[in-house]
Amino acid sequence: xxRTLPLILAMITGFIVLISDFIPHWPFGMITSExxxxxxxxxxxxxxxxxxxxxxxxxxxxxxxxxxxxxxIITIASFAIMVLFGALWGTQSNVGLLGNGTKIVEVIxxxxxxxxxxxxxxxxxxxxxxxxxxxxxSAAYRAFIARTPESNLLLIAAILVMLGNTSLGSFLTGWLxxxxxxLHLPNVSQFIMKYPTTAGQxxxxxxxxxxxxxxxxxxxxxxxxxYLGGN
Amino acid sequence: MAAKSIDRRWIYLFIFLGVAFPxxxxxxxxxxxxxxxQMAYDLIDNTPAGSHVLYSFDYDPASMxxxxxxxxxxxxxxxxxxxKIIFTALWPMGVQMIDDIxxxxxxxxxxxxxxEDYVNLGFKVGGIVTxxxxxxxxxxxFPTDAxxxxxxxxxxxxxxxxxxxxxxxxxxxxxxxxxxxxxQIGNDVYKRPVTGGVTGVSAPSILPYVNEQKQxxxxxxxxxxxxxxxxxxxxxxxxxxxxxxxSLAHLIIIIFIVIGNINxxxxxxxxxxx
Numbered sequence: 181x182x183r184t185l186p187l188i189l190a191m192i193t194g195f196i197v198l199i200s201d202f203i204p205h206w207p208f209g210m211i212t213s214e215x216x217x218x219x220x221x222x223x224x225x226x227x228x229x230x231x232x233x234x235x236x237x238x239x240x241x242x243x244x245x246x247x248x249x250x251x252x253i254i255t256i257a258s259f260a261i262m263v264l265f266g267a268l269w270g271t272q273s274n275v276g277l278l279g280n281g282t283k284i285v286e287v288i289x290x291x292x293x294x295x296x297x298x299x300x301x302x303x304x305x306x307x308x309x310x311x312x313x314x315x316x317x318s319a320a321y322r323a324f325i326a327r328t329p330e331s332n333l334l335l336i337a338a339i340l341v342m343l344g345n346t347s348l349g350s351f352l353t354g355w356l357x358x359x360x361x362x363l364h365l366p367n368v369s370q371f372i373m374k375y376p377t378t379a380g381q382x383x384x385x386x387x388x389x390x391x392x393x394x395x396x397x398x399x400x401x402x403x404x405x406x407y408l409g410g411n
Numbered sequence: 412m413a414a415k416s417i418d419r420r421w422i423y424l425f426i427f428l429g430v431a432f433p434x435x436x437x438x439x440x441x442x443x444x445x446x447x448x449q450m451a452y453d454l455i456d457n458t459p460a461g462s463h464v465l466y467s468f469d470y471d472p473a474s475m476x477x478x479x480x481x482x483x484x485x486x487x488x489x490x491x492x493x494x495k496i497i498f499t500a501l502w503p504m505g506v507q508m509i510d511d512i513x514x515x516x517x518x519x520x521x522x523x524x525x526x527e528d529y530v531n532l533g534f535k536v537g538g539i540v541t542x543x544x545x546x547x548x549x550x551x552x553f554p555t556d557a558x559x560x561x562x563x564x565x566x567x568x569x570x571x572x573x574x575x576x577x578x579x580x581x582x583x584x585x586x587x588x589x590x591x592x593x594x595q596i597g598n599d600v601y602k603r604p605v606t607g608g609v610t611g612v613s614a615p616s617i618l619p620y621v622n623e624q625k626q627x628x629x630x631x632x633x634x635x636x637x638x639x640x641x642x643x644x645x646x647x648x649x650x651x652x653x654x655x656x657x658s659l660a661h662l663i664i665i666i667f668i669v670i671g672n673i674n675x676x677x678x679x680x681x682x683x684x685x
Contacts, residue, residue, distance in 0.1 A: 326676075
């Protein structure tokens, strides 16, 4: 019963949603709208579940002194500070439990939550993303080696797209006459992106789409049961 | 003796200088408008004044350097065209991104009135299901705006029920849920024009939607497209400044790739000689 009931529920729900796509009228359309509302409510709880899980995982790592456990203290502390500041003085558009923190705003220029978001969180995130530039440069130096005909193709395409996707491409081949416009680097880059890349990407998307249909059907028909836990 | 591989710290140093130098001393390399950017621009430009439009901010501060400039440029264009903007976010941090852009633009356009010219509906969890539910009725998903005010009390939301009342949808997306989901529901199901911007790295996976069926009406891919858009609206800003840095960084990467290949072939030749 523990497994059968969820399987039956999944099957009925799956079929109703599937049918409502073809027959969006009563009762299927109405039921699907309700199911959508339930989904949104459950998703909200999933956020809370995620936060509880974050605390649980990190607290356990600190308690059992896992490798680098000191870093997990920072995670918990950062989480607690943001939640506390958000709850007490609110955010830019929301009032907190202690009001808007007018006196604090006079000193630091914004609410504590927004201050930390603008001056710490944003910059830390942007820094993480920006570091990619260094790793990509180092990886490109090691990986783009013309060893085989295939790697030659990859190398040439990469260089053309890299040049074409920057102002440098326009600068280097901007002098070309109109009848040689197809050799203009931004045009070459666009051609590569529009045809070979898109063709390859479409093949992947069609494959993934078919896979999605297959696994959805397996779930609806009760063949795929891993989402219930266990084997 | 085999050619030695370059210490990665040298690569890091050159990339750092390549990015920092043009940000301090602007080179002013040319910016050329590409087809996809022009399509997105035309969609906004040809939408009549007073039309209601939907902007979805589906990114967080990690993608801010790349997506924020294009978001600012497109929102600015919509404001210039007197569109009524409805903001929403499929990512929790998207709300802060909206606030940040509107805070900047409100000082430049002091006549903008919240609730009349624009509204921030805020974040709603659920991704594609949220988009789908909005197609039936905005109010069932967003009974209040981000400030907790009932949307029925906001003049901008008068007679706005669902996507039928929206002229175009614009999503700035750093992943899922994002522009792909807006295309799948907003365009494929509700037949609304969808446009927007993505990070350079995710462009290849979204570009197939720019096709004959116009699932996507143009796409801004990466900082270069943002710079192109800034040029089109005649308001050069962050993206234009960043293009020199990106161009130089790309050039440095290409130089290192060439050096790497020379080293490889020299080593291979030496091994062959032995």
